[in-house]
Structures are given as C-alpha cells and as structure tokens.
Amino acid sequence: MNKLQLKSKLLLLSILPVFVIMSVAIGIIVTLENKAVEEEVTLYKERLIHERKSQLKDATTIAQHAVDGVIANNTNPSVALEKIRALLTPLRFANDRSGYFFLSTI
Numbered sequence: 001m002n003k004l005q006l007k008s009k010l011l012l013l014s015i016l017p018v019f020v021i022m023s024v025a026i027g028i029i030v031t032l033e034n035k036a037v038e039e040e041v042t043l044y045k046e047r048l049i050h051e052r053k054s055q056l057k058d059a060t061t062i063a064q065h066a067v068d069g070v071i072a073n074n075t076n077p078s079v080a081l082e083k084i085r086a087l088l089t090p091l092r093f094a095n096d097r098s099g100y101f102f103l104s105t106i
Helices: 002-073 077-088
Strands: none
Touching: 002 077
C-alpha cells in the first residue's frame, strides 16, 4: 500500500511541472494574441478614419468647385447666394446620407 502511494507521488511530481509549464505557455500565448488583436483593431480604426476623412475632403472639394462656378458666373452677390443655397441644399454625403453642406459666408 505504501508502494502505491509512492507511485502516486512520483506521478504527481512528474505531471505537476508539465501542467505548470503548459499553463504559463497558454497564458503567454493568450496575452500575445490579445495584444495582436488590439493592435489590429487600432490599425483598422485608423484606416477607417483616414478613409472617411478622404471621402469628406473629396465631397467638400466637389462642392467648393460647384460654388466657385456659381460665384464666377454671377456678379450679383444675392443672386449668387440663392443659387448656391439651391445647389447645396440637396447635396448629401456619407453612406446614410446624413452629411450635408451649409454656407456661412460667401
């Protein structure tokens, strides 16, 4: 009976270090994977923001060129302002068409 207990103790002593090493290795792997995922999410957000800014800049440039054309073709500022308002009012941008242009000054 004493011999069986010794076998159990030896088995436990041989399995325990393997279990500890595996637990530490899994912990390291999980930590590294979490860090990689966080970095990927940050990079994705930065790309998305850059793309959105680029799209907004393009839409603003198009609207600016249209407004410049109206101003160039109209010498009367009040007529030009009305035409610009009529031009910008229906213009929308963004996927959900929630973006709009407004005119603060000519």
